[in-house]
Amino acid sequence: MAIVDDEECVRTALAGLLRSVDVHSDLFESGLRLLEHDLSHFTLVLSDIQMPGLSGIELLDRIHSIAPDLPVALMTAFPDAEWRQRALEKGAYRFLAKPLDADAVIAMIEGLLGGAGQA
Template sequence: MSVLVLVVDDEPDVEALFRQQFRKDLRAQRFVMDFAGSAADALARIGCTIEHSLILILSDINMPGMTGIEMLPRVKEIRPDVPVIMITAYGDAETRRKAIAGGAIGLLTKPIDFALLRDEIDTRLAQAS
């Protein structure tokens, strides 16, 4: 069974950026990356990850419709075992507090530190094996 990292972001260029940053990992099939363009799409995918072991969700906070913060409790209802890291351009203390209070394990600010994110994914892969 392959392991899955789900990225939730409404920006169309995010998928290309993540695929570029993790191209070696994806080519080596260390994990699969899936992308959801909205919180509603993410919630549907989270409930249907039968062929993959979902190990991490990375979600933008500011999205149209349901925000990432609003999505958090619903994710935790469906998959309480899966860690969520929120991503935002606004890394202020109040945003961090809301994310952690909602169940996120951390908050990354844009531009994303991909070395730090790679370490987090490596940790999740080690725990999944």
């Protein structure tokens, strides 16, 4: 699994949460950094929407042009209806509001992986 957020505290908190359920994650401070890697290594990308440079929506478009079947969940601290609609219309796997609900994140990942770890 890849976690993309410009805030280090968010990345590390999410990585710790995922470790608690035996899911490995790679952390990226920007979408451009993620795109430098082979996307086939990931089963899910969890990205912030509002970041400097490449936004989460733009990252979603780029990922889907390279790896159309790779699920991308988007998260934001500003969850309004417009962002949600735009994300889902672009093909986001999920739209999550910050602060994230730990149980909801774990349920999303377990649902995607069928209960198995190693995202």
